[in-house]
Amino acid sequence: MERSFALRGDIFFTPQYDKKTSCPSSWLVVIDGRVEGIYEKLPGRYSGLDKYDYSGRLIIPGLTDLHIHASQYQFRGLWMDEELLDWLNNHTFPQEAMYCDPSYAEKAYRIFVDDMLKSPTTRSCIFATIHKDSSLLLCRQLEESGLISYVGKVSMDRNSPDILIEDTAEAIKSEEEYIKQVRSSFSRVYPIVTPRFIPSCSDRLSMALGELAVKYDIPLQSHLSENPGELDWVSELMPSSSSYADAYDKLGLWGRVRTIMAHCVYSYGREEELLENSNIYIAHCPDSNTNLSSGMMGARYYLERGCNIALATDVAGGASLSMFRAICDAVRISKLRWRHVDQDLKPLDFTSAFYMASKAGGSFFGSAGSFEPGCDADILVLDDSRLPTMLDGLTVAERVERYIYLNPDGSVLHKAVQGEWLF
């Protein structure tokens, strides 16, 4: 059987946001790309499988980055002293405009995909740019990498530099062509409808995009309530809406299909619609929300109420595409929020942040990001022996926490997606 094997090591995963499971020195059995089970001793019926012995290494599920801008990767870690709207106009838009040239896009996306491949991320939901051909080049490179991705050709027809504004009719047509081409060309890369955010999309464009998502039954991604300046702008643009979420709803973009809303920093107490529509996935982007001075979101509030809330890097608002950083940063800012904003909302702990980066994000793709039977076998093998310490007797969970805190760059020894080893 293809993509079937037994893997031995110190296994860790989080079946719930408040539950971690550790299996020291155990066998993870994968059949046909899916997790069959975990066993202290390999049952005889699996003795014919290929075996990989990573004794002493850590084995965790692959992570999902629910919101990242591939086209911003070239300027990660730059111009961090600016706030969101200035940063968009001064740097982001001019850089994204470069992707009108497919040969530039080919080279730039190569850098992004190479780094993504090495990272702890196995699945991601990506913004490209408005340029259809360049976006298809990104899809091609991701397909070949073995990673699983949703890639959106971005739609925008107002309030942006001329070079990033599409004609509305053309934008709708181009989006539909893009959807069809991605569906017909790739098996691991899927299209996702991507209105940038309300300020960049006319009502007509937004409504047409919502209809396309429903027509082709594909998901949708956008931004919600990231920054106070942005909120004010949306209020001006949609004066009859009671909230930013309500504005999306009026445009037919609110959770008719599976929908990622990135950020939601200012949704708390204001956009209860997040709690009510099970098609909405919140992408919490702690590093980006910090770098762009957006603010600290109360992630635990949504976790405890059963919302879909997962983690994301939001490169290049986030400086790094490492989901290890996103895990630690989510814990960190939740502590500062607890201390300074609201002591009634407990901080995240490591388990809950790991859950958001693994199973919660993976649920957008079906069942990935966990090692429960039936889950897709997305696997990371980590070598924590390269981080010396005198401590012995650490539990598997402690070693995973330590590895993730001490490897902000996200180094991974081996990586498999749906039971296929990428390295």
Place this chain on the structure above:
Amino acid sequence: MERSFALRGDIFFTPQYDKKTSCPSSWLVVIDGRVEGIYEKLPGRYSGLDKYDYSGRLIIPGLTDLHIHASQYQFRGLWMDEELLDWLNNHTFPQEAMYCDPSYAEKAYRIFVDDMLKSPTTRSCIFATIHKDSSLLLCRQLEESGLISYVGKVSMDRNSPDILIEDTAEAIKSEEEYIKQVRSSFSRVYPIVTPRFIPSCSDRLSMALGELAVKYDIPLQSHLSENPGELDWVSELMPSSSSYADAYDKLGLWGRVRTIMAHCVYSYGREEELLENSNIYIAHCPDSNTNLSSGMMGARYYLERGCNIALATDVAGGASLSMFRAICDAVRISKLRWRHVDQDLKPLDFTSAFYMASKAGGSFFGSAGSFEPGCDADILVLDDSRLPTMLDGLTVAERVERYIYLNPDGSVLHKAVQGEWLF
């Protein structure tokens, strides 16, 4: 001449908190371990010097970590879900007690010193433990590494586990012996008087330590106003004091010698003594203040008022000993503080955070951390070509910002201290 050379590359430093200096493709001339000058073209009078051509590489000053616990390095990145006082009792104190065994200390400090050597830090102010012999072993290893360090044998005689409590008279005697031995044995490692913090030191011990610092004319380091729980405790212990700083003053520990006070998160508006005593150096520890849920300090307030405020990792409250992380984290939390706590205090920018990590911290040692003429030649050479990007035409300052944001682990190509190359 020894430790004299000319070094070519893209040079960056910050002579003031609001001023950065970039010298693309220039020569840094070092004579006898000190900076002589920077020149676009190497003057003829220096033509006889050894030359190092690092064209295309970045050259920045070595960084100072003003507050780090070497004895906590073994558990960096662990148990991050606990707050300060629990974390001290559950993990920190039991771990520090292990250093009563010099053979344990020898091995554990080896791991610390090896990593410190590779890091961007050239100078640091270190807490060891209460154990004199083990602390001297740390001094020996640091001396041999070539790094420049203040190392304190920690003093504590109350409110701690039995195994970490010294007899008061013994603690005073042991501290004096330690001071004499460090002074007579080492040339790059200096003693620093180290009362842990008020809860751990009786009044008698504190007062005697203050006298020892004055008698031997050596600096002193401790903790101030880190966490609300700690503040309450100090108020109970010193009911007649108007503030935590005032309590130190009453004990004779307030700035009679150069004095590092780590944290000062809750000093703002409460301990104006910080602004008034030029012997006080604030060690701002952003990652530790975040991990231990302590809070966000208003660093810019002190910078703008001409205080000595520098950066520190505070391992193991901080997860990493990389000062690159401390720079980025200082900027990050200042933005969140601006957003959520006080919009009258502007966030730090990259330049000011870099200044705190370099020249401000270096000033504790005399004049290090800058490339102005006469400064000690502490030098880092960085290779940013290993971080691919399509962007060209980035300025030197942009490349330094990018390198530091994208290298949280702190990798460095070459490193010199006072003109001596360590690697």
